[in-house]
Amino acid sequence: xxxxxxxxxxxxxxxxxxxxxxxxxxxxxxxxxxxxxxxxxxxxxxxxxxxxxxxxxxxxxxxxxxxxxxxxxxxxxxxxxxxxxxxxxxxxxxxxxxxxxxxxxxxxxxxxxxxxxxxxxxxxxxxxxxxxxxxxxxxxxxxxxxxxxxxxxxxxxxxxxxxxxxxxxxxxxxxxxxxxxxxxxxxxxxxxxxxxxxxxxxxxxxxxxxxxxxxxxxxxxxxxxxxxxxxxxxxxxxxxxxxxxxxxxxxxxxxxxxxxxxxxxxxxxxxxxxxxxxxxxxxxxxxxxxxxxxxxxxxxxxxxxxxxxxxxxxxxxxxxxxxxxxxxxxxxxxxxxxxxxxxxxxxxxxx
Amino acid sequence: xxxxxxxxxxxxxxxxxxxxxxxxxxxxxxxxxxxxxxxxxxxxxxxxxxxxxxxxxxxxxxxxxxxxxxxxxxxxxxxxxxxxxxxxxxxxxxxxxxxxxxxxxxxxxxxxxxxxxxxxxxxxxxxxxxxxxxxxxxxxxxxxxxxxxxxxxxxxxxxxxxxxxxxxxxxxxxxxxxxxxxxxxxxxxxxxxxxxxxxxxxxxxxxxxxxxxxxxxxxxxxxxxxxxxxxxxxxxxxxxxxxxxxxxxxxxxxxxxxxxxxxxxxxxxxxxxxxxxxxxxxxxxxxxxxxxxxxxxxxxxxxxxxxxxxxxxxxxxxxxxxxxxxxxxxxxxxxxxxxxxxxxxxxxxxxxxxxxxxxxxxxxxxxxxxxxxxxxxxxxxxxxxxxxxxxxxxxxxxxxxxxxxxxxxxxxxxxxx
Amino acid sequence: xxxxxxxxxxxxxxxxxxxxxxxxxxxxxxxxxxxxxxxxxxxxxxxxxxxxxxxxxxxxxxxxxxxxxxxxxxxxxxxxxxxxxxxxxxxxxxxxxxxxxxxxxxxxxxxxxxxxxxxxxxxxxxxxxxxxxxxxxxxxxxxxxxxxxxxxxxxxxxxxxxxxxxxxxxxxxxxxxxxxxxxxxxxxxxxxx
Numbered sequence: 001x002x003x004x005x006x007x008x009x010x011x012x013x014x015x016x017x018x019x020x021x022x023x024x025x026x027x028x029x030x031x032x033x034x035x036x037x038x039x040x041x042x043x044x045x046x047x048x049x050x051x052x053x054x055x056x057x058x059x060x061x062x063x064x065x066x067x068x069x070x071x072x073x074x075x076x077x078x079x080x081x082x083x084x085x086x087x088x089x090x091x092x093x094x095x096x097x098x099x100x101x102x103x104x105x106x107x108x109x110x111x112x113x114x115x116x117x118x119x120x121x122x123x124x125x126x127x128x129x130x131x132x133x134x135x136x137x138x139x140x141x142x143x144x145x146x147x148x149x150x151x152x153x154x155x156x157x158x159x160x161x162x163x164x165x166x167x168x169x170x171x172x173x174x175x176x177x178x179x180x181x182x183x184x185x186x187x188x189x190x191x192x193x194x195x196x197x198x199x200x201x202x203x204x205x206x207x208x209x210x211x212x213x214x215x216x217x218x219x220x221x222x223x224x225x226x227x228x229x230x231x232x233x234x235x236x237x238x239x240x241x242x243x244x245x246x247x248x249x250x251x252x253x254x255x256x257x258x259x260x261x262x263x264x265x266x267x268x269x270x271x272x273x274x275x276x277x278x279x280x281x282x283x284x285x286x287x288x289x290x291x292x293x294x295x296x297x298x299x300x301x302x303x304x305x306x307x308x309x310x311x312x313x314x315x316x317x318x319x320x321x322x323x324x325x326x327x328x329x330x331x332x333x334x335x336x337x338x339x340x341x342x343x344x345x346x347x348x349x350x351x
Numbered sequence: 352x353x354x355x356x357x358x359x360x361x362x363x364x365x366x367x368x369x370x371x372x373x374x375x376x377x378x379x380x381x382x383x384x385x386x387x388x389x390x391x392x393x394x395x396x397x398x399x400x401x402x403x404x405x406x407x408x409x410x411x412x413x414x415x416x417x418x419x420x421x422x423x424x425x426x427x428x429x430x431x432x433x434x435x436x437x438x439x440x441x442x443x444x445x446x447x448x449x450x451x452x453x454x455x456x457x458x459x460x461x462x463x464x465x466x467x468x469x470x471x472x473x474x475x476x477x478x479x480x481x482x483x484x485x486x487x488x489x490x491x492x493x494x495x496x497x498x499x500x501x502x503x504x505x506x507x508x509x510x511x512x513x514x515x516x517x518x519x520x521x522x523x524x525x526x527x528x529x530x531x532x533x534x535x536x537x538x539x540x541x542x543x544x545x546x547x548x549x550x551x552x553x554x555x556x557x558x559x560x561x562x563x564x565x566x567x568x569x570x571x572x573x574x575x576x577x578x579x580x581x582x583x584x585x586x587x588x589x590x591x592x593x594x595x596x597x598x599x600x601x602x603x604x605x606x607x608x609x610x611x612x613x614x615x616x617x618x619x620x621x622x623x624x625x626x627x628x629x630x631x632x633x634x635x636x637x638x639x640x641x642x643x644x645x646x647x648x649x650x651x652x653x654x655x656x657x658x659x660x661x662x663x664x665x666x667x668x669x670x671x672x673x674x675x676x677x678x679x680x681x682x683x684x685x686x687x688x689x690x691x692x693x694x695x696x697x698x699x700x701x702x703x704x705x706x707x708x709x710x711x712x713x714x715x716x717x718x719x720x721x722x723x724x725x726x727x728x729x730x731x732x733x734x735x736x737x738x739x740x741x742x743x744x745x746x747x748x749x750x751x752x753x754x755x756x757x758x759x760x761x762x763x764x765x766x767x768x
Numbered sequence: 769x770x771x772x773x774x775x776x777x778x779x780x781x782x783x784x785x786x787x788x789x790x791x792x793x794x795x796x797x798x799x800x801x802x803x804x805x806x807x808x809x810x811x812x813x814x815x816x817x818x819x820x821x822x823x824x825x826x827x828x829x830x831x832x833x834x835x836x837x838x839x840x841x842x843x844x845x846x847x848x849x850x851x852x853x854x855x856x857x858x859x860x861x862x863x864x865x866x867x868x869x870x871x872x873x874x875x876x877x878x879x880x881x882x883x884x885x886x887x888x889x890x891x892x893x894x895x896x897x898x899x900x901x902x903x904x905x906x907x908x909x910x911x912x913x914x915x916x917x918x919x920x921x922x923x924x925x926x927x928x929x930x931x932x933x934x935x936x937x938x939x940x941x942x943x944x945x946x947x948x949x950x951x952x953x954x955x956x957x958x959x960x961x
Contacts (some may be wrong), residue, residue: 009462051408059590064367067550068423069549069550070548073557079559080559083557083558083559084556084558084614085558085561085563085564088555088558090553090555091553092547092553093549093550093552093553093554093556094548094553094554094555094556095418095421095548095555095556095557096556096557096558097414097417097418097441097444097557098414098440098441098444100410101410101411101414101417101438101441104406104410104411104414104415104418104419105414105417105421106418106419107411107415107418108373108404108407108414108416108417108418108419108420108421108424108426109403109421109548111372111373111375111402111404111415111417111418111419111423111424112372112373112402112418112419112420112423112426113422113423113424113663114402115372115400115402115423115424116372116423117400117402121550121632138407138410138411139407139408139410139411141407142406142407142408142411143743145407146404146405149725156452157391163762173709245474258668296527336420351526355786355790355791355794355795355800355930419843479911518803519803519806519829522803522804523801523802523803523829524786524787524790524791524800524801524802524803525790525799525800525801525802525826525827526794526799526800619829620829621827622826622827622828622829623827623828623829623830625827626827626828705830706829706830707830707831707833708828708830
């Protein structure tokens with residue numbers, strides 16, 4: 001397959017880069033020489049955060065690996081929209097096996113490369129939250145436990161989007177999905193459930209864990225680069241808004257990712273060997289309402305049947321994150337080993 | 352070189368001689384000794400270069416093998432029973448992707464009720480998954496089939512399942528002639544993949560295929576297995592030339608000339624059958640044996656040819672299709688369609704129940720006497736069965752079936768009150 | 769074909785005994801087969817292992833139902849499991865015990881089988897002495913060699929060394945040789961009686 005170079009008209013202003021920066025300080029995306037691993041022509045929805053996240057992350061990884069990268073992809077939106085028969089957007093060696101085994105397939109690829117002495121070729125496993133936090137959890141944990149030389153990237157849009165927006169263990173409390181409808185006494189997803197995979201990854205003691213969003217391209221690329229400089233099991237969890245699933249305007253994707261971080265609901269941080277090593281501070285703190293209101297999956301909390309109690313509950317989650325991770329400039333220092341928010345929810349739940 | 356070793360070890364040594372590059376396995380009785388032996392060979396450097404990966408489940412084992420094979424490495428794993436089921440999704444994935452993984456299945460029954468002993472339920476449950484399935488009669492053949500499996504699988508880009516009876520073969524010590532590394536290297540060339548994940552030549556593996564091409568992809572998998580029908584005897588012949596003994600092939604007959612009655616079976620029971628048949632022949636019964644070595648692809652033509660002179664065929668199988676009857680028998684019937692032979696299905700040895708010469712002889716006498724039913728269950732305790740059916744008729748809360756039967760048999764402590 | 773059935777409990781090396789016996793027969797140029805019959809792995813549970821050997825290749829896979837020889841590693845099984853089931857009239861019986869057959873309450877066996885082919889040997893004691901552990905399997909094989917003459921002591925020793933190494937092998941070999949001597953003496957006494 002011949003490599004197809006980037007044409008800037010197809011990628012928008014974000015990728016042209018800040019002309020006031022020196023070339024070295026510009027993003028990978030700003031370079032015409034970037035790998036363009038996920039080529040245009042894929043079938044992602046307008047405003048898809050995952051397509052953005054994947055393009056940013058994989059091109060950064062390709063630069064770090066000098067073009068020698070193999071990717072194992074779980075079933076999900078990314079896999080489906082990037083390989084619509086008979087086409088493929090991928091310009092790198094790429095394999096899709098099953099929904100729950102991306103981490104294990106990547107382990108196998110890494111083992112093959114190791115046996116062949118091909119130390120320069122690196123391996124990425126990637127999947128959505130469904131394939132990572134639920135059905136792929138066993139294989140993910142196994143890969144972490146063995147410290148296999150794999151970078152796992154989770155594109156978290158907080159539900160099983162490709163199959164029609166069903167709830168996953170990454171779905172935030174009170175969010176509406178097809179299997180947590182906004183009906184009845186407790187509309188939307190339940191409080192006190194779910195799991196925090198970045199913290200679980202940290203509990204495995206792996207060399208590098210980071211969270212990121214598609215709103216901060218420099219930060220995301222830097223984290224991928226840092227991860228690629230490390231050998232062993234690494235995990236990056238990227239928040240990728242889904243306009244369709246979240247019920248948001250397609251042009252709001254990056255803005256929503258930013259608001260998730262600025263409200264404190266999505267802490268952006270790095271950790272090494274189980275302890276938080278750096279935190280991305282909130283620049284302009286906003287109440288959770290600003291983040292929730294533009295999304296129809298939370299619309300049952302506002303409007304005629306407003307539920308200020310639940311909104312307040314979500315605000316408390318955000319405040320807890322701010323405290324635990326030290327997200328405000330003048331706030332607490334980050335907890336070296338934070339506790340997952342679900343633990344507090346269960347603790348507080350009535351007997 | 353001749354050695355007296357455990358079957359599992361013979362398999363491990365044979366696999367090691369094939370120079371696998373990635374071995375990944377999850378322990379399950381009765382396969383454990385195979386992977387333990389391989390881990391020892393890798394740790395001590397006797398098998399190198401090889402990555403031995405301790406995976407967290409059988410699903411992971413097959414998935415790791417998929418990744419390794421797709422990246423161009425010779426990959427091997429082993430499992431049995433519940434483990435085979437746990438990797439079912441991945442097994443279909445491996446064959447669908449055309450990856451030449453070789454896997455040993457140490458045949459064991461499937462629960463519930465949990466049972467660790469031998470029967471063929473596990474392999475049979477995956478007979479249509481697109482893997483080539485071969486069954487070993489002895490530990491010698493079990494070792495030899497792995498050599499042929501890598502060769503065949505890599506040539507056709509298809510995964511191969513080598514089935515060997517759990518405990519009966521895996522845990523039996525017997526004489527095995529292990530080949531030399533030079534012999535194996537001459538027989539099994541380096542793996543040259545048809546597709547490989549390579550940054551120098553990127554490809555997309557595992558894309559979705561819709562209605563416009565799925566039938567064609569499936570048909571091609573079938574066509575490849577049909578090619579295997581040709582290649583398997585050829586590879587067996589080549590094996591014979593290099594190693595000087597019989598192993599593999601599609602079917603193997605024993606004293607079938609002039610046999611009015613032929614027993615068809617798979618795996619280790621063929622040994623006991625041959626001894627039985629010798630005794631019966633001495634007593635004047637015109638009986639022979641047909642061993643099916645390759646079950647998938649099903650060698651219909653070879654089976655038909657071998658059985659065309661038989662008046663009656665007794666299919667002895669260690670599997671049962673609940674709700675209908677024999678599994679192997681169904682395939683045999685299809686192969687013999689139109690021929691006049693009467694076909695009997697005898698289900699035997701489920702869950703490790705021993706198959707004895709005495710019972711086999713009784714069964715064959717019944718076949719010849721015309722008293723053998725179309726479907727029968729060898730050595731079944733009808734008393735036990737009927738007592739339980741009565742229990743269920745009498746009372747709704749009749750409790751777990753297994754416990755009730757075990758209590759009847761006397762292996763569970765009776766209630767105090 | 770000669771068939772042996774070995775009875776014992778999990779953890780006593782019953783399966784190893786059958787395996788070593790098959791190796792001994794192999795070393796003498798015979799075809800040999802050894803396999804276990806056991807439930808879930810559990811120390812203390814009854815275990816049976818089988819060994820058969822022949823000059824011709826062995827195809828048979830059924831359990832040994834009519835043994836030519838029985839080795840009982842644990843006498844507590846005697847009144848719990850029907851260890852003598854199927855034993856041939858001229859079969860050999862070797863029981864791990866410091867008591868005599870009569871002392872074990874088995875005197876009636878003499879009427880059914882051949883008295884000169886039924887012996888006990890204190891294999892656990894000999895193992896404790898030479899191996900420092902009451903694992904009687906190797907010693908019993910030495911005793912079997914003496915009792916039946918089916919395999920030589922040298923083959924038994926060779927088989928032990930195929931399975932074990934270092935001091936463990938030495939201890940087992942010593943125990944086997946000691947048991948061999950004990951059984952030889954018993955046989956001599958019996959033939960003089």
